[in-house]
Every structure is written in C-alpha cells, then in structure tokens.
Amino acid sequence: MATGTEGALNPVMAFALVGALGVGAQWLAWRLRLPAIVLMLVAGLVVGPGLGVFDPSRDIGDLMSPIIAIAVAIILFEGGLTLNVRSLADAAPGVLRLVILGAPLGWLFSALALHYAAGLGWAASAVFGGILIVTGPTVIAPLLRQARLARRPAQLLQWEAIVNDAVGALAAVLAFEVVIVLNSNVSPGAAAGDMAFGILLALGLGLLSGWGLSSAFRRALVAEYMKVPVLFAVVLLTFALSDAVLHESGLLAVTVMGVFIANADLPSYDEIRRFKEHATILLVSGVFILLAADMDIDTLRTLDWRALGFVLAAILLARPLTVLVSLAFSPVPWRERLLVAFTGPRGVVLVAVAGLFGERLTELGFEDGARIAPLAFVLVAATVVLHGFTMVPFARWLGLTGAEKPGVILVGGSSFATGLAEALHKADVPVLLADPNRSRLRSARDAGLPTFYGDILSEAAEHSVELVSYGSVVAATDNDAYNTLVATDLAPEFGREHVYQLKRARQESRRHALPASLGGRAIGGGHGYLDLTRMMTEGWRFRTTKLTEEFPIEAWRKAAPDAVPLAVIGPNGTPRLVSDENGLRAGAGSRVVALVPPGETATPAG
Structure with missing residues (x-):
C-alpha cells in the first residue's frame, strides 16, 4: 500500500478512497437528510488533516x-x-x-x-x-x-x-x-x-x-x-x-x-x-x-x-x-x-x-x-x-419552497383520476390534475381542484407548473404509450420510485408491446384504464380510512376485501402511493385512500 514515502497511499488507493468517501457522504446525507456538502467537507478534513491518512499533495502529487x-x-x-x-x-x-x-x-x-x-x-x-x-x-x-x-x-x-x-x-x-x-x-x-x-x-x-x-x-x-x-x-x-x-x-x-x-x-x-x-x-x-x-x-x-x-x-x-x-x-x-x-x-x-x-x-x-x-x-x-x-x-x-407535504400530479382527466385527486385533496394533500383536453377537466374544476390545461411534458408546463411542490406523478390517461412516455420523461425529475402509471393493456403480439424497462411503477391493483373506468361507472367510490391500534391494516383488509388501495397518508400528512409491486404497508395513525365497491365501507364495524 505504501509507496516510496512512508505512510503514503499509492495513487490507485488514493482515488478509490476519494470515490468511496465522496459517494458515501452523498448517500449518508440522503439517508440522514443532511446537507451533502457538509458531510463531504467533514469527511475530507477527517481523513486529511485530522487523521493524516490521506494527503493529496503527497499521495497524488503533481496531478492534483x-x-x-x-x-x-x-x-x-x-x-x-x-x-x-x-x-x-x-x-x-x-x-x-x-x-x-x-x-x-x-x-x-x-x-x-x-x-x-x-x-x-x-x-x-x-x-x-x-x-x-x-x-x-x-x-x-x-x-x-x-x-x-x-x-x-x-x-x-x-x-x-x-x-x-x-x-x-x-x-x-x-x-x-x-x-x-x-x-x-x-x-x-x-x-x-x-x-x-x-x-x-x-x-x-x-x-x-x-x-x-x-x-x-x-x-x-x-x-x-x-x-x-x-x-x-x-x-x-x-x-x-x-x-x-x-x-x-x-x-x-x-x-x-x-x-x-x-x-x-x-x-x-x-x-x-x-x-x-x-x-x-x-x-x-x-x-x-x-x-x-x-x-x-x-x-x-x-x-x-x-x-x-x-x-x-x-x-x-x-x-x-x-x-x-x-x-x-x-x-x-x-x-x-x-x-x-x-x-x-x-x-x-x-x-x-x-x-x-x-x-x-x-x-x-x-x-x-x-x-x-x-x-x-x-x-x-x-x-x-x-x-x-x-x-x-x-x-x-419566506414562503419560497415547495409545499411542506409533497403533492401528487395526476395526468389525465378521467373519472378515476378526478376521484383520486378529490380524495387526496380532501385529505390535505396538494394535487394537480393535468390534461390537454379542457372538457376532461370540467369535473375537476367543478370540484375546486387545481388543474393544468395542457401537456404536462410541454414547455408551457415547465414554465408554469411549480414541480417542486409535488413529489409523485401518476400517469392515468387512456393511452398506454403516453403514460409510459410521461413516466419515463419525468422519472429523472421525481425519482423513478415516485413515478407511477396505470397497468398497460396486454398486447397479443410482442411487436406492439412497450419495453418493460420504460415507464413507472404500476398502480391500480392490477386494473387498467378500462377496468377502472368501468368500476367508477358501476358505483365504486374513493374512501379514506384512518388506521388505529384497534383497527390495523389487517382489519381494514377484512372489512373491505375487494377494495383497491391507492395511497397511504402518514401521520405527518405525507402521502405515499401504493404500487402493485410493493403492496400495502401502513401503521396506526395512517390513512388509507382506496377505491371501494358498492356495499363495502372499509371502516371499523359497529
């Protein structure tokens, strides 16, 4: 490990240490929600003048x-x-x-x-x-x-x-x-x-x-x-x-x-x-x-x-x-x-x-x-x-940050998307419903929901929508290809774990199927756009249920076995959408937003 100078790191080990400390500090800052720059500064001072393990002028020399x-x-x-x-x-x-x-x-x-x-x-x-x-x-x-x-x-x-x-x-x-x-x-x-x-x-x-x-x-x-x-x-x-x-x-x-x-x-x-x-x-x-x-x-x-x-x-x-x-x-x-x-x-x-x-x-x-x-x-x-x-x-x-609670952008003005937006809005979650067809936003406007008339991927949206106020996106239009495009394009902005879309319609031929590597997480309990639209027509409605120690998630599931969970709102008001891959996880004090069929209440009995 040592070179000609006693205690010096060879250049390969020095670069490896720099990479490990830099990326490690960024990751730790993300986990602890601390400023990454501060942790990087501390890491450099500790291994350098603090412990004397790494001296760039000595270990890297003229390349510094x-x-x-x-x-x-x-x-x-x-x-x-x-x-x-x-x-x-x-x-x-x-x-x-x-x-x-x-x-x-x-x-x-x-x-x-x-x-x-x-x-x-x-x-x-x-x-x-x-x-x-x-x-x-x-x-x-x-x-x-x-x-x-x-x-x-x-x-x-x-x-x-x-x-x-x-x-x-x-x-x-x-x-x-x-x-x-x-x-x-x-x-x-x-x-x-x-x-x-x-x-x-x-x-x-x-x-x-x-x-x-x-x-x-x-x-x-x-x-x-x-x-x-x-x-x-x-x-x-x-x-x-x-x-x-x-x-x-x-x-x-x-x-x-x-x-x-x-x-x-x-x-x-x-x-x-x-x-x-x-x-x-x-x-x-x-x-x-x-x-x-x-x-x-x-x-x-x-x-x-x-x-x-x-x-x-x-x-x-x-x-x-x-x-x-x-x-x-x-x-x-x-x-x-x-x-x-x-x-x-x-x-x-x-x-x-x-x-x-x-x-x-x-x-x-x-x-x-x-x-x-x-x-x-x-x-x-x-x-x-x-x-x-x-x-x-x-x-x-000063009031210059995004909303305290990261909101949800729903793309598509269908009855399902409007209903989910209304349920989240009533639970004090910031929402925005976007659609390039003004008539599809009529129900949302009548319900007093914030709307954006236009394509969410357009330059107009980039200039007029404060994306920092939102933490998740749900692409819920009737076009699978467009949903996939929205999820893929916005994934770098929001993080792939916060971008969702409705289940794609099954394609009989591979030549018509979109690659699985594109798009976002599936949401909707395995139901696609047509299924969800039909369910809304048949009288399914959104309900928000609070979980307690006496009424945990298992009891909720028994009370509403056919309900489709879509979001969990934590005790602090932060929403988390429920993907088909990860399933439903919620503790006492959380609220579950779900699509419930007629006759099911998704509430404690009695």
Whole structure:
C-alpha cells in the first residue's frame, strides 16, 4: 500500500478512497437528510488533516492541480448545459442585474472587506476580491436539490453561480495583471492587449465548439453512443486551448460552450445532460474531498480574529449589499431578494483559484498572498455549513419552497383520476390534475381542484407548473404509450420510485408491446384504464380510512376485501402511493385512500 514515502497511499488507493468517501457522504446525507456538502467537507478534513491518512499533495502529487482544473471545467460546462434562456422567463431581469451589476459590486465590497476586516494589502485584496464574485455551482446545485425552492429564486441562484464563476476567475486575472504592471516593466498596453485577446479567444472557442458539436449532432455525423465521449473530448480540448493563452479563461470558454448547446434544441440533449449530471455529482464529491483533505492544520492555525471578522463581513455585509443594490427597483419580489442576498455559499472554484493566485502573489513579493488560500478555505467551510443548515428553514420561512407535504400530479382527466385527486385533496394533500383536453377537466374544476390545461411534458408546463411542490406523478390517461412516455420523461425529475402509471393493456403480439424497462411503477391493483373506468361507472367510490391500534391494516383488509388501495397518508400528512409491486404497508395513525365497491365501507364495524 505504501509507496516510496512512508505512510503514503499509492495513487490507485488514493482515488478509490476519494470515490468511496465522496459517494458515501452523498448517500449518508440522503439517508440522514443532511446537507451533502457538509458531510463531504467533514469527511475530507477527517481523513486529511485530522487523521493524516490521506494527503493529496503527497499521495497524488503533481496531478492534483490538473485534476481539479479539469473537474471544475467539466462542472462549469455541465452547469452551462442547464442554462436554457427560454427557462428564464420572469427571472431574466434579476439574472442580468446579478451578473452585470452584481459582479463589479461584489468585487468592490469583497475587496473592502478583505482590506479592512482581514487586513490584506490592496493588491491581495483586489485579486482575492475578484475571486469572491463566485458563489459556486458545486455548492448551489446540491443545496437547490435539497431545498426544493420555487422556480424563480432557484434560477437566480443557479444562473448567478454558473455565469459569475467564470466572471470571477477572469476578474482575478484582470486584477493580477494590474498588479504585475504596477510592479514590473510590463507596459499597461501589452497587458491589456493580452487580456483582451485571451477573453475574445475564450468566447470564440466556446461559441465555435458549441456550434460545431451542435451541427455535428444534428446532422448525425456522430453516432449516438459516441456523443458523450466526443462531448467530453471537445470540452477538455476547448478548456486546454483557452487556458494555455490566458489562465482561467478556459472556465469562460467551457461555460459559453455549455450555454450554446443548451439553447441549440438538440434532439438528444436530455440524455447528454443527464449523463453529465451524474458525472458532475462524482466530480463535485471528489474535488471537495481532495481540497478538504489537502488543507494544512498549521496554515489554518495562522488565522486570527481578523479572519473571523472577514468571514462575518463577507456573509453579512458584502454579499447582502451586492444583491440588494443590484436588485433594487427590479421586479424581483423582496422575499426573493432577501433569500438570494443571504445565500452565497462558496465552493471548489474559489479554493482552487484562490490557491493559485495566492502562490503567484507570494512569488511577486506580496507576503499576505500566503493568507489567501486559508482565508478562502475558512470562508468556504463557514458558508457551506451555514447555508447547508439554514437555507431550507430560511426559504421555508419566506414562503419560497415547495409545499411542506409533497403533492401528487395526476395526468389525465378521467373519472378515476378526478376521484383520486378529490380524495387526496380532501385529505390535505396538494394535487394537480393535468390534461390537454379542457372538457376532461370540467369535473375537476367543478370540484375546486387545481388543474393544468395542457401537456404536462410541454414547455408551457415547465414554465408554469411549480414541480417542486409535488413529489409523485401518476400517469392515468387512456393511452398506454403516453403514460409510459410521461413516466419515463419525468422519472429523472421525481425519482423513478415516485413515478407511477396505470397497468398497460396486454398486447397479443410482442411487436406492439412497450419495453418493460420504460415507464413507472404500476398502480391500480392490477386494473387498467378500462377496468377502472368501468368500476367508477358501476358505483365504486374513493374512501379514506384512518388506521388505529384497534383497527390495523389487517382489519381494514377484512372489512373491505375487494377494495383497491391507492395511497397511504402518514401521520405527518405525507402521502405515499401504493404500487402493485410493493403492496400495502401502513401503521396506526395512517390513512388509507382506496377505491371501494358498492356495499363495502372499509371502516371499523359497529
């Protein structure tokens, strides 16, 4: 296990440890409902400076910096892939303000905090202040997944994090070039020319790569199974070429490339994006473990009370002032402004870029450059822990999260779907009934149920339906193929375990049968659309029955042997749909929603 250095891990074991810790922390966070970023940070600190088991600089060596650089480039590219301009809708004015006004204001306020609170010189403050523009998509993405924010504040945070990541890196480059000009014989004209050329090259490479890939994919010049590998190769090439001309400009190039592809309307775009989302989760986990494990305790001990003052100033003054001034007199509601103002977690880009420029400033003779890396890490740790634990309750207090109880979307306005929606609605479960046929929604509207007139898979639904308020989907139309399409398309959004559809009609010929790998879980007690419609016509009705210690699930089943259980509402009001595969499980205090035939009550006798 050891290599030439006593106690060192060989690179293979080191990478295996990083993968196990990163994915393990994500899984444990999901099980315990804790912020994943916090657990990854703790895991890295424990195995690194805590126990001394893993030292990335020792065990990985010179590969450490390029690994982090490539990982950050892929993360930013994947973030760019999520930035579809059409999805902005009413969030566009806020995003523009946060980028155009917020970036320079954030640079200014952060530099002031660094100089007056942390005690850094103006040179180090200007360079580090530019880096502090970034808020970190590596941290925002997991937080948004956990918080289930409403659409507009989520878009504001996501767009700002991804776009300003590239802007912040370039701001640091600009400030560093100014420092070089003031402390060397380099002429201002030459430095400005190099900077402008590097930025223009980054923009050009990003646009050219995005256009070239989009054209090749659309014209079928790349085989389907080769699209993701080609994508990865072009991302790395674009990043490397741009970065070779101007340091950190590669981040801008890959972000522009991702945004271009996101808005190119590629037919296989969803598959590409989902694969890269999975890769990004692995990369975010790995990079966080690496950076946390690489921290030096002796370096952290050099930080004094001024470091605490800087962290407080950055969180409570610089960030809120930047956002509130940028969004002043904008159409963004004040609640959303407050949430964005007090949500500014920093991530791996900040630590990676800060370490690089800290070393360069030290080489130029600025001794306070050595304090940049530990200050960056302390700020990242503080914001990750703070926002990891406070963002959800703060957003909930402001009324900007999805419903406390995850609701149910029912697709199809049949009598069965309307009846189930009405039963869930009466049990205080949020519901939405969707159908592209307005007449089929008439009964639901008469019953006072929330409805969406249109295709649930349409762009209009994406813009007008707050999906974060719902935790499950039931595809219950009379078209098996469409039900399967809805379940398959929405499975990545809700999780495959929360997507259901009615039993498919049996096909006599295999050539007409849909693959079993597509679609969602079966619901309806083995009954298809025609059976359930017939049962409703014959007088079957939905009943909600509360289970107690005296009337457990076994007694309920005896009281209503023919009833079709469809949902269980837990004591806390959270619904769980009953699939045909898993059967019915419910304890005392739960309520069972079932379709009951005439003559059966599904209630305790007597």
